[in-house]
Amino acid sequence: MTPTIQIIFASLSGRNRAIAMHLQAHLAAHAQTLVTEISQADAFTVPQADAVILVSYTYHDGELPDEALDFYEDLATVDLQGTYFAVCGSSSTQHVHYGRAADRLAQRLAAQHGVAVAPVLKIDGDPSDADRQRLAALAAQVLTTLDSGN
Numbered sequence: 001m002t003p004t005i006q007i008i009f010a011s012l013s014g015r016n017r018a019i020a021m022h023l024q025a026h027l028a029a030h031a032q033t034l035v036t037e038i039s040q041a042d043a044f045t046v047p048q049a050d051a052v053i054l055v056s057y058t059y060h061d062g063e064l065p066d067e068a069l070d071f072y073e074d075l076a077t078v079d080l081q082g083t084y085f086a087v088c089g090s091s092s093t094q095h096v097h098y099g100r101a102a103d104r105l106a107q108r109l110a111a112q113h114g115v116a117v118a119p120v121l122k123i124d125g126d127p128s129d130a131d132r133q134r135l136a137a138l139a140a141q142v143l144t145t146l147d148s149g150n
């Protein structure tokens with residue numbers, strides 16, 4: 001059966017939106033994909049997908065984006081057993097807490113018993129060609145995991 005993958009992104013200036021679309025482009029031929037901006041995402045429906053990929057920038061002083069807070073809080077009451085996940089995002093090494101929002105999202109997904117398919121993938125600023133390859137590899141890893149898990 002065709003797996004379903006939800007891609008949820010937070011993006012202020014567009015990098016993480018583009019990353020979400022890039023991931024979708026790699027996944028769409030093999031999975032049913034749904035891309036949602038995080039303030040519009042419903043944490044309670046995440047378990048309906050076979051896998052979820054969160055894509056987020058980091059803001060303030062290593063914090064989650066403001067518009068991600070409701071989703072993050074709601075997630076704390078959701079059982080993600082059997083849901084695979086990956087987290088990635090563009091943030092900036094110019095800041096002390098590089099990409100910490102991505103780490104926090106991954107920790108929350110794991111705390112709710114989601115199954116990580118890969119380590120958090122952090123991108124510094126605009127994705128380079130190498131970063132695009134790492135994103136493609138992440139997408140492939142999600143598909144491989146779903147293929148072997150279903």
Ligand SMILES: Cc1cc2nc3c(=O)[nH]c(=O)nc-3n(C[C@H](O)[C@H](O)[C@H](O)COP(=O)(O)O)c2cc1C
Nearest residue numbers: 011012013014015016057058062091092095098099
């Ligand atoms: C006010 C401000 C605070 C930021 N704080 C952090 C931070 O603490 N850690 C980090 O890794 N990046 C930080 N960033 C960098 C953003 O996460 C980075 O520019 C990211 O690529 C933005 O993604 P977007 O284009 O999807 O909005 C900050 C950026 C701004 C403008």
